Amino acid sequence: MESVATVVDEAAGGALPASALTLQRQRAHGLIAKAPAARVRALFDALEVAPQASAVRPSDIGLLMVRGRVGGSGGAFNLGELPVARAAVRLADGPVGVGYVAGRDTGHAELAALADAMIQSPAWEALLETQVLTPLEADHAHRQIETGRKAAATKVDFFTLVRTRSEP
């Protein structure tokens, strides 16, 4: 099992403190990790030209310990283990991308890594933005509205209940 610190290191890609590129990469990591793998795959399959990429490290699956904290001041505890797939790829023109997604789908992680590498390449960045990230962002917004709508439908108003409490 890898330490959490290593994961954070790689995802940050040496670009600390947060630069505009880091923020862009974080956004892409978030969008791809949250989207269903099939949807991400479909968007990449639909690209007319895809970049040539080679694996820096074969994609693999491991466990991460997710740590939690109750409130802002509680002590940290181990919430549970989360299976995580990860990948690292290098594009033919240089940049290295890393991808981490929850679950056991290494293909999903490879696409996340590919996207991370494409963002860092001036030649591919625009294509990724228009063909992959923008649709995923729309999906994400749609999912949020949908979840909100479903949650709103179950809302119960308690204003009719009057507290009746007998005096002792």
Place this chain on the structure above:
Amino acid sequence: MSEITNVAINLADVTPGFADPVFESQAVFRAILDAMAHPGTVTSLPSSLYPPVPHFQAQAEVALTMLDFETPVFVDAALGRDSLHNWLRFHCGCPVTENPAEAAFAFVGASTMPLLADFNQGDPKYPDRSTTVVIGCEALTGGAAQWLEGPGIAGRIWASPSGLPETFWAQMVANREMFPLGVDVILADETSVIALPRTVRVIDPAAEQEQ
């Protein structure tokens, strides 16, 4: 140790590791096991690796096979420390240290290595916690020959690695005297290794003739 480990890994110059980590590291592990069981014997490693720095082929294979998140690693500054730190941390997830006495494994060059006594010698309760020192040599033959004796050697055999510091064999004698403490040594050239575990007894042929 924590200061370096908290620095983000620079991925720009990280070269690939084993293409098939499970089977390739098993094959290398088996070769290292054989080498350790037969001290002084040149054992070739199955090589299919593009090393991160020049002349690091066999050492790189040992590294990818042996290191993980529990093994602090010391890397000799002369080998190209920054790119090796990046490479080892990316592929093995190992902590790196600049203090030889903290290291579980050390990767050093023959001409620039610290003294063997500077590494972790183990604890009387846990002698296995000493450092394993992997030394990159010019070649594993052609140097001044030494007799080796000890467990795993039938009678005695010659070892003649070249490029080691003059005091190296004296350090190995001192290392043997501390048994069961002491470091284990692996000598590596581009493709092969010689293991010198702490059990090996070194006999200088010149000293023997005088007796």
